[in-house]
Amino acid sequence: CPKKFEIFKAIRTWENARSANAFPLAVKKELAKTDLYFHLEEKDKNTWNLFKVNKEGENKVLFKVLKRTAN
16 A cells, blocks of 8 residues: 555554543544544644644644643
């Protein structure tokens, strides 16, 4: 699969944010909505930018800056 490394990188980014407890409850509620689409970018080991995107993954709009929190 030519995109496998891109897919693995995306999974790793989401998992890093999850393990850093970076998703507050309000964001988790938005992520649970099946009609919305999101893209996550890691800025550094403690910060992520969460974007809302369209179904094709385009038209990124910053939704929330996520920060590592104490576990």
